[in-house]
Amino acid sequence: MTIPGFPDAAPLAGLIGGILIGLSAAVMLLGMGRIAGVSGIFAKATGVGGSGISRGGAWAFVLGLPLGALIVAIVTGGVDAQFAGFGPIIVAGLLVGIGTRLGSGCTSGHGVCGVSRLSARSIVATATFMVAGIVTVAVMNAMGMEVLK
Amino acid sequence: MSSRILTPLAAGTLFGAGLTIGGMTDPARVRGFLDIFGDWDPTLAFVMGGAVIVMAIAWRIVPRMVEPIFAEKFHIPDRSDLTPSLIGGSALFGVGWGIAGLCPGPGLAALVIEPALAATFVVSMFAGMLILRLFERN
Numbered sequence: 109m110t111i112p113g114f115p116d117a118a119p120l121a122g123l124i125g126g127i128l129i130g131l132s133a134a135v136m137l138l139g140m141g142r143i144a145g146v147s148g149i150f151a152k153a154t155g156v157g158g159s160g161i162s163r164g165g166a167w168a169f170v171l172g173l174p175l176g177a178l179i180v181a182i183v184t185g186g187v188d189a190q191f192a193g194f195g196p197i198i199v200a201g202l203l204v205g206i207g208t209r210l211g212s213g214c215t216s217g218h219g220v221c222g223v224s225r226l227s228a229r230s231i232v233a234t235a236t237f238m239v240a241g242i243v244t245v246a247v248m249n250a251m252g253m254e255v256l257k
Numbered sequence: 258m259s260s261r262i263l264t265p266l267a268a269g270t271l272f273g274a275g276l277t278i279g280g281m282t283d284p285a286r287v288r289g290f291l292d293i294f295g296d297w298d299p300t301l302a303f304v305m306g307g308a309v310i311v312m313a314i315a316w317r318i319v320p321r322m323v324e325p326i327f328a329e330k331f332h333i334p335d336r337s338d339l340t341p342s343l344i345g346g347s348a349l350f351g352v353g354w355g356i357a358g359l360c361p362g363p364g365l366a367a368l369v370i371e372p373a374l375a376a377t378f379v380v381s382m383f384a385g386m387l388i389l390r391l392f393e394r395n
């Protein structure tokens with residue numbers, strides 16, 4: 109399935125993937141009574157953050173992420189991915205680590221769980237990181253910086 | 258294993274599978290979504306939309322439940338204050354997201370897709386969290 113004018117978009121795969129992510133967050137909420145915020149759960153698992161589920165539960169969720177990706181990669185016979193090089197990845201990782209802790213969440217906690225609850229903090233956070241991401245990509249493109257290999 | 262470990266394991270696995278099917282483990286697709294002034298790829302909007310719709314339903318179920326299925330009580334964030342750290346932190350996160358096309362979930366899921374680069378991202382993200390924690394203590 110394609111969208112006219114956007115030959116590279118994968119709307120159906122995106123929607124199915126999104127529904128699975130929503131179901132995952134629903135399992136965390138209705139099953140454990142917790143928000144499925146990946147940055148917070150990762151901070152809990154690694155010991156740099158305090159709140160959230162038990163440390164064992166946090167590790168289980170964190171390990172599930174690559175496990176789920178592995179299952180999809182095996183079933184579909186491989187997954188395409190075009191990554192940036194080590195330099196940009198290190199800078200990006202540092203910013204994502206600092207920013208998600210300072211801002212109390214990322215795309216999953218604010219973008220999915222908070223926005224769907226109509227939380228004012230999450231709507232503001234999501235709008236902020238979306239605009240910051242859009243501006244960053246626009247500025248990098250304007251400067252001719254090609255990071256993806 | 259208890260349901261308190263199996264439930265987050267199942268949720269994490271479902272999350273990782275969803276990210277991968279939705280194309281979010283491919284930084285080119287994520288950066289394509291952010292590139293609204295260039296060759297825009299709207300796929301991420303469908304991922305977000307699908308997830309938000311399911312979660313909007315889940316939030317409507319919560320008030321009808323006395324307690325979660327496998328835990329004693331719900332832990333729902335109750336803050337509503339819009340602070341400089343919320344906005345500043347989200348802006349820093351967005352810049353990092355834009356640079357490499359990775360956020361925490363896809364970075365972890367991609368450990369099995371692009372191991373060396375994804376691991377570099379995860380370690381850098383951990384370092385960022387650690388730096389902030391050390392900074393906040395002083």
